[in-house]
Amino acid sequence: MLHRRAWVYGWLFLSPALLFLFAFTHYPALNTIISSFFSTPRGRRPAKFIGPENYQEMLQDPVFWKVLSNNFWFAAGTIPISIGLALLMALWVNSHLRGRTLARMAFFAPTVLPLIAVANIWMFFYTPGFGLIDQIRGGLFGLPAINLLGNPDTVLAAMIVVAIWKEAGFFMIFYLAALQSIPPVLREAADVEGAGRFYFFRRVMLPLLMPTTLFVSVNAVINSFRLVDHIFVMTDGGPNNASSLLLFYIYETAFKFWQTGYAATLTVVMLILLSVLAIGQFFLFDRKIHYQ
Amino acid sequence: MNAPEIHGQSIALRGVTKTWDGLHAVRNINIDVPPGTFTVFLGPSGCGKSTTLRIIAGLEFADQGQVLIGDQDVTAKPPAQRDIAMVFQSYALFPHLSVAENILFGLKVRRTPKEQQRARLAKTAHMLGLTDYLARKPAQLSGGQQQRVALGRAIIAEKSICLMDEPLSNLDAKLRNTMRAEIRELQQSIGFSMAYVTHDQAEAITMADQVVLMRAGQVEQAGPPREIYEQPATAFVAGFIGTPPMNLVPGADLWRHLTGFDSAQTDGLENDAARGALTVGIRPEHIRLTDGAGVRTQVRSVEYLGSDTLVDCRVGDSSVLARVSSSSPLSPGESATLTWRADDMHYFASDTGTRLAETPGRTRLLFE
Ligand SMILES: Nc1ncnc2c1ncn2[C@@H]1O[C@H](COP(=O)(O)OP(=O)(O)O)[C@@H](O)[C@H]1O
Numbered sequence: 001m002l003h004r005r006a007w008v009y010g011w012l013f014l015s016p017a018l019l020f021l022f023a024f025t026h027y028p029a030l031n032t033i034i035s036s037f038f039s040t041p042r043g044r045r046p047a048k049f050i051g052p053e054n055y056q057e058m059l060q061d062p063v064f065w066k067v068l069s070n071n072f073w074f075a076a077g078t079i080p081i082s083i084g085l086a087l088l089m090a091l092w093v094n095s096h097l098r099g100r101t102l103a104r105m106a107f108f109a110p111t112v113l114p115l116i117a118v119a120n121i122w123m124f125f126y127t128p129g130f131g132l133i134d135q136i137r138g139g140l141f142g143l144p145a146i147n148l149l150g151n152p153d154t155v156l157a158a159m160i161v162v163a164i165w166k167e168a169g170f171f172m173i174f175y176l177a178a179l180q181s182i183p184p185v186l187r188e189a190a191d192v193e194g195a196g197r198f199y200f201f202r203r204v205m206l207p208l209l210m211p212t213t214l215f216v217s218v219n220a221v222i223n224s225f226r227l228v229d230h231i232f233v234m235t236d237g238g239p240n241n242a243s244s245l246l247l248f249y250i251y252e253t254a255f256k257f258w259q260t261g262y263a264a265t266l267t268v269v270m271l272i273l274l275s276v277l278a279i280g281q282f283f284l285f286d287r288k289i290h291y292q
Numbered sequence: 293m294n295a296p297e298i299h300g301q302s303i304a305l306r307g308v309t310k311t312w313d314g315l316h317a318v319r320n321i322n323i324d325v326p327p328g329t330f331t332v333f334l335g336p337s338g339c340g341k342s343t344t345l346r347i348i349a350g351l352e353f354a355d356q357g358q359v360l361i362g363d364q365d366v367t368a369k370p371p372a373q374r375d376i377a378m379v380f381q382s383y384a385l386f387p388h389l390s391v392a393e394n395i396l397f398g399l400k401v402r403r404t405p406k407e408q409q410r411a412r413l414a415k416t417a418h419m420l421g422l423t424d425y426l427a428r429k430p431a432q433l434s435g436g437q438q439q440r441v442a443l444g445r446a447i448i449a450e451k452s453i454c455l456m457d458e459p460l461s462n463l464d465a466k467l468r469n470t471m472r473a474e475i476r477e478l479q480q481s482i483g484f485s486m487a488y489v490t491h492d493q494a495e496a497i498t499m500a501d502q503v504v505l506m507r508a509g510q511v512e513q514a515g516p517p518r519e520i521y522e523q524p525a526t527a528f529v530a531g532f533i534g535t536p537p538m539n540l541v542p543g544a545d546l547w548r549h550l551t552g553f554d555s556a557q558t559d560g561l562e563n564d565a566a567r568g569a570l571t572v573g574i575r576p577e578h579i580r581l582t583d584g585a586g587v588r589t590q591v592r593s594v595e596y597l598g599s600d601t602l603v604d605c606r607v608g609d610s611s612v613l614a615r616v617s618s619s620s621p622l623s624p625g626e627s628a629t630l631t632w633r634a635d636d637m638h639y640f641a642s643d644t645g646t647r648l649a650e651t652p653g654r655t656r657l658l659f660e
Pocket residue numbers: 312316317335336337338339340341342343344
């Protein structure tokens with residue numbers, strides 16, 4: 001009797017969260033999958049079932065492949081560097097050096113800023129001729145002005161730098177929390193045994209930071225597909241789609257070109273990619289991770 | 293090939309002083325730990341035991357003074373160059389490493405050949421009864437087993453000195469007793485020198501060759517357990533050692549409550565005592581109940597301990613604990629007359645607390 005009532009209470013407590021989860025996550029996801037098999041409704045012509053036609057179109061769409069490869073390089077560029085940088089900054093801030101409060105604040109600042117604001121700051125850095133980068137190039141080295149955002153060869157790299165700058169500080173906070181939960185006495189025990197800094201880092205700290213690394217890297221992967229705000233502000237995907245990412249392309253397809261059926265198809269691809277990556281990471285890391 | 297014989301090295305502290313923000317954690321410590329012996333640093337919490345041990349280990353550095361290990365001055369050397377092993381209060385096991393990897397940690401750091409690692413691990417694990425647990429993680433072990441792993445990590449390196457900071461304080465009472473004996477046995481059979489920190493006087497008395505009793509950053513007395521127990525150098529030591537510790541009663545209080553002596557014996561005693569301003573120390577286990585001459589007291593409470601009974605008696609403004617045989621029934625409110633052998637009495641200066649070597653002649657007469 002009591003048991004059943006507890007069960008009812010459980011569901012009652014869960015229901016508000018579940019309601020939102022279904023309404024805004026599960027239902028749209030399901031709807032997207034269904035829409036991806038339908039044509040885009042136009043005027044009086046309603047959407048009709050076309051089977052895998054959208055997917056076939058996608059495989060032949062050069063922009064899709066371009067965007068996918070951009071996204072791959074964007075991820076490959078931002079994830080390892082932002083995580084590595086985050087760890088370095090956390091180690092620095094966690095050490096007992098002078099000025100670490102200032103360092104911590106400086107590192108964390110980009111995280112607090114909205115990405116739009118970050119993008120505007122970097123627009124100034126990148127501006128050809130009188131932006132910060134060209135000022136330094138020209139003033140200090142007498143080099144000619146360059147247009148990093150206007151060149152298809154450099155624009156993606158420029159976007160990667162912005163994303164790293166934005167993300168590393170955020171990940172640093174997680175690493176910092178993890179570092180501070182490692183008991184200092186472990187360092188002393190290692191000192192007594194004669195373990196050097198690097199040995200201790202590799203054999204003790206890094207393994208103890210693994211749960212954080214997993215968490216951070218899953219977030220980094222998701223963010224590498226999710227962070228597109230700066231592209232709107234800085235390049236609009238150009239030049240020649242050289243800085244366009246999958247999510248940006250989905251937005252364009254859906255709300256600029258109004259091809260909602262095709263946009264749904266692209267979205268499904270992105271969902272699948274993200275799930276595979278996240279699940280893959282868990283399996284890859286799980287054996288090596290020690291949870292406390 | 294036989295394992296190399298370990299010869300403990302001596303440890304010496306010479307005028308070691310350490311301050312934290314101007315406050316003395318330890319002040320002018322002078323201690324000698326002879327090679328291969330067991331020295332226990334004992335004292336109340338905050339008296340500077342851990343600081344002293346950490347200065348020996350090289351985890352802290354003294355502001356003044358020297359640390360000598362063997363005949364080397366190691367004052368400025370890092371821990372790894374001092375030929376020491378250490379067991380921490382929290383064990384400091386690496387949570388992600390198995391028992392075997394934890395024990396082998398130091399050997400791996402120093403790149404000891406693999407075969408030697410295997411052989412020593414087997415030997416150490418066998419000695420500590422850990423053979424069946426080598427693959428486990430520390431979190432899968434009981435407190436006592438974790439303690440053994442920490443011991444294993446310390447002894448496998450065959451260092452000549454072992455330092456331990458309250459290694460048993462996280463264990464339950466029964467386990468504490470067995471581990472006490474085990475640690476002492478390990479130290480004796482392997483032969484390293486031990487510096488051991490505890491606030492538990494029973495631990496100190498049972499394990500040590502030498503007890504260093506500390507108070508507020510200074511050494512109050514250093515000597516073999518028997519000497520600490522039988523000839524406490526100060527009232528503080530007297531009041532710290534023993535379960536329950538020594539009774540410390542202002543002489544005047546005792547003298548005022550003498551009973552059963554004839555007046556010729558007691559005339560003028562009270563004045564003598566007041567003038568001398570001395571504190572009399574007498575251990576609870578040395579007190580007897582008597583029907584004859586002694587000190588008249590009021591029983592305040594009685595605690596039955598099985599074979600013994602602990603009687604709390606009031607003498608003037610002070611209280612005296614007596615450990616007497618349970619066969620003599622007493623109840624609160626009754627009066628009781630206490631007596632003891634004059635030889636069991638200790639005298640301390642009431643103001644400085646230092647031991648007074650001279651036994652005031654008349655008192656001796658009284659209690660013989
Ligand atoms: N790292 C530190 N910073 C400031 N004060 C400390 C530090 N370590 C110890 N102390 C102080 O030094 C004194 C002795 O401490 P400790 O040696 O740990 O005592 P014990 O081990 O006998 O309990 C205490 O008053 C303590 O507060």
